[in-house]
Amino acid sequence: MKKIQVIQFGLGPIGVESLKLAVEQSWLEVIGGVDIDPAKAGRTLADLTGVPALASARVFPSLDALFAAVGQPDVVLHTAGSSAAASFGQMKPALDRGVSVASTCEELIFPALKTPQLAAEYDALCRRTGARIAGTGVNPGFVMDILPICLTGVSREVKSIYVERVVNASTRRQPLQAKIGSGQNPDDFRAKFAAGKAGHAGFQQSVALVAHAMGWKLDEIRETCEPVVATSRVVTKFFDVAPGQSLGIHQKCYGLVGGETRIKLDLQMYLDAPLPHDAIVVRGRPDLNLVLNGGVAGDDATVAALINIVPRLLGAAPGVRLMTELAVPAWQSPGR
Amino acid sequence: MKKIQVIQFGLGPIGVESLKLAVEQSWLEVIGGVDIDPAKAGRTLADLTGVPALASARVFPSLDALFAAVGQPDVVLHTAGSSAAASFGQMKPALDRGVSVASTCEELIFPALKTPQLAAEYDALCRRTGARIAGTGVNPGFVMDILPICLTGVSREVKSIYVERVVNASTRRQPLQAKIGSGQNPDDFRAKFAAGKAGHAGFQQSVALVAHAMGWKLDEIRETCEPVVATSRVVTKFFDVAPGQSLGIHQKCYGLVGGETRIKLDLQMYLDAPLPHDAIVVRGRPDLNLVLNGGVAGDDATVAALINIVPRLLGAAPGVRLMTELAVPAWQSPGR
Numbered sequence: 001m002k003k004i005q006v007i008q009f010g011l012g013p014i015g016v017e018s019l020k021l022a023v024e025q026s027w028l029e030v031i032g033g034v035d036i037d038p039a040k041a042g043r044t045l046a047d048l049t050g051v052p053a054l055a056s057a058r059v060f061p062s063l064d065a066l067f068a069a070v071g072q073p074d075v076v077l078h079t080a081g082s083s084a085a086a087s088f089g090q091m092k093p094a095l096d097r098g099v100s101v102a103s104t105c106e107e108l109i110f111p112a113l114k115t116p117q118l119a120a121e122y123d124a125l126c127r128r129t130g131a132r133i134a135g136t137g138v139n140p141g142f143v144m145d146i147l148p149i150c151l152t153g154v155s156r157e158v159k160s161i162y163v164e165r166v167v168n169a170s171t172r173r174q175p176l177q178a179k180i181g182s183g184q185n186p187d188d189f190r191a192k193f194a195a196g197k198a199g200h201a202g203f204q205q206s207v208a209l210v211a212h213a214m215g216w217k218l219d220e221i222r223e224t225c226e227p228v229v230a231t232s233r234v235v236t237k238f239f240d241v242a243p244g245q246s247l248g249i250h251q252k253c254y255g256l257v258g259g260e261t262r263i264k265l266d267l268q269m270y271l272d273a274p275l276p277h278d279a280i281v282v283r284g285r286p287d288l289n290l291v292l293n294g295g296v297a298g299d300d301a302t303v304a305a306l307i308n309i310v311p312r313l314l315g316a317a318p319g320v321r322l323m324t325e326l327a328v329p330a331w332q333s334p335g336r
Numbered sequence: 337m338k339k340i341q342v343i344q345f346g347l348g349p350i351g352v353e354s355l356k357l358a359v360e361q362s363w364l365e366v367i368g369g370v371d372i373d374p375a376k377a378g379r380t381l382a383d384l385t386g387v388p389a390l391a392s393a394r395v396f397p398s399l400d401a402l403f404a405a406v407g408q409p410d411v412v413l414h415t416a417g418s419s420a421a422a423s424f425g426q427m428k429p430a431l432d433r434g435v436s437v438a439s440t441c442e443e444l445i446f447p448a449l450k451t452p453q454l455a456a457e458y459d460a461l462c463r464r465t466g467a468r469i470a471g472t473g474v475n476p477g478f479v480m481d482i483l484p485i486c487l488t489g490v491s492r493e494v495k496s497i498y499v500e501r502v503v504n505a506s507t508r509r510q511p512l513q514a515k516i517g518s519g520q521n522p523d524d525f526r527a528k529f530a531a532g533k534a535g536h537a538g539f540q541q542s543v544a545l546v547a548h549a550m551g552w553k554l555d556e557i558r559e560t561c562e563p564v565v566a567t568s569r570v571v572t573k574f575f576d577v578a579p580g581q582s583l584g585i586h587q588k589c590y591g592l593v594g595g596e597t598r599i600k601l602d603l604q605m606y607l608d609a610p611l612p613h614d615a616i617v618v619r620g621r622p623d624l625n626l627v628l629n630g631g632v633a634g635d636d637a638t639v640a641a642l643i644n645i646v647p648r649l650l651g652a653a654p655g656v657r658l659m660t661e662l663a664v665p666a667w668q669s670p671g672r
Contacts, residue, residue, distance in 0.1 A: 142489065146489070147486070152666055153641060155667040156637075215671065289628065294623075301491075308490075323664065328664050328665070329485075329486050329488070330486070330488055
């Protein structure tokens with residue numbers, strides 16, 4: 001069987017993890033990488049990842065430069081930001097050539113929410129060229145949207161969907177602990193969230209995707225985020241948080257129809273959070289009550305979702321695709 | 337939007353429930369039914385279901401008779417047995433005409449396991465005519481196969497999959513309580529299971545579907561079934577079971593690769609079973625530990641799975657399709 005050729009766009013920590021997983025797959029061939037950081041251009045992916053097998057794959061400063069040097073891949077693995085508009089723009093050279101894109105961009109989970117015009121334009125572009133682009137991940141992309149949607153496959157009736165996720169951020173990487181405001185003044189964090197500069201990205205997109213799958217036309221998506229404030233000192237590998245400072249976030253997002261809450265997502269992500277778990281409650285017929293004890297580890301799961309989507313993406317019709325339009329998620333065995 | 341026209345093949349208790357759910361969907365139109373029972377032919381579906389909206393839909397003794405009288409539907413809802421070979425044969429007149437089939441037939445969850453030659457022949461037939469046929473349901477079809485497979489969509493590595501399901505059969509319908517051997521002599525039940533005449537159908541197909549999705553070539557599928565024996569009297573609406581008689585089944589199925597158990601399914605279905613639940617453990621990276629408290633109610637969920645699959649089936653390529661080849665399961669809103 002011919003290998004699927006991929007390149008990695010974005011060589012930050014998630015991009016490096018994506019490459020490490022991609023190179024283990026006998027059905028994938030990594031032919032290069034792209035990063036806008038001039039310090040990375042020209043280096044090899046072996047150099048950036050520590051994986052000797054990537055010694056012949058180089059980093060280019062742009063997709064065009066990569067295509068000119070090594071030809072077109074089948075798929076771009078895109079891990080370079082949360083904005084759908086920015087991601088569409090970054091991926092245009094690939095989509096123009098009919099090259100498909102799997103992305104961890106949070107807003108691409110449901111790009112019609114914030115950029116409906118752009119989503120329609122890129123959908124038309126993809127249909128012309130034969131490319132597909134889809135966002136995936138663990139959250140958004142799985143725990144709070146695809147998994148509850150999948151669960152309703154055995155529902156005669158669904159009245160409401162509630163999902164809660166409690167993440168112990170002490171076990172996560174430094175950038176995530178920083179992003180949730182660890183050690184910050186709670187009022188500073190509130191101001192940042194109000195300005196759209198803090199909090200968990202893609203939450204509203206998860207609500208929009210669930211509503212879309214359920215056929216619910218939402219009147220409103222409402223989102224709140226409060227800092228979780230330390231009552232005693234908390235120390236991690238990266239932060240030393242005094243009482244009164246922030247440990248992380250308690251973020252909620254509601255999808256309403258006619259004044260009724262049909263969807264509620266509740267995310268607590270903070271240092272030393274006890275009892276990490278994911279839970280889903282579907283009210284309907286039958287009622288369904290799911291718990292993932294310990295939750296789904298974020299970083300491993302994000303790159304897993306990205307690699308696992310590749311064959312399903314290539315099996316889908318060209319266009320801007322939603323995860324709900326692809327075949328059931330599944331682990332892709334390295335030897336498949 | 338044009339309604340999807342369906343007919344119901346098999347008018348037993350599950351077929352009647354399927355019709356009751358189908359008639360609530362504004363996107364479906366029920367145009368008739370088929371049953372081989374001469375006492376049902378010629379009656380209306382309203383008469384059989386108690387649903388007045390089905391007054392103009394009649395029961396025919398065969399698909400050919402129905403097609404001649406009311407034309408071809410888009411989809412046949414098939415609830416008439418557990419054998420893939422029998423179901424393929426029953427559905428041939430529909431598939432010959434390019435009419436797709438959604439079925440609760442347990443063996444159709446993975447028809448290549450018991451009837452590989454027939455599955456290949458019908459796949460070729462469907463590709464010629466444009467029809468699709470797929471098996472679905474709650475078990476097999478969801479709890480012990482599709483749900484664990486979906487969960488591995490966020491796995492970097494999967495070493496093994498364990499699923500257990502505990503069902504309190506006291507809450508279920510009489511035929512199910514009878515099927516699991518309630519009130520029988522345990523040795524009689526053992527003899528029946530050994531002869532292939534008792535136990536939960538489709539268990540091996542669930543193992544085969546999970547293995548297929550994981551890319552594991554199994555050396556062996558091993559299945560055992562033991563009666564659960566009453567230690568004190570148990571009374572339900574339908575049975576009065578004395579100590580020493582059977583309350584139901586404890587059935588296990590293993591998928592082995594090189595002597596190692598990669599897949600284990602464990603089903604306890606008996607009268608007065610305490611703590612009904614479904615649980616999934618994926619060993620790998622990350623480890624995943626899922627519990628459905630209370631479990632998924634079987635009868636409601638089975639017909640829900642059948643109706644919910646219809647649009648996804650029509651969106652798939654022609655052929656004998658597996659659930660893993662269709663888009664992520666999801667509830668289909670009646671007003672969609």
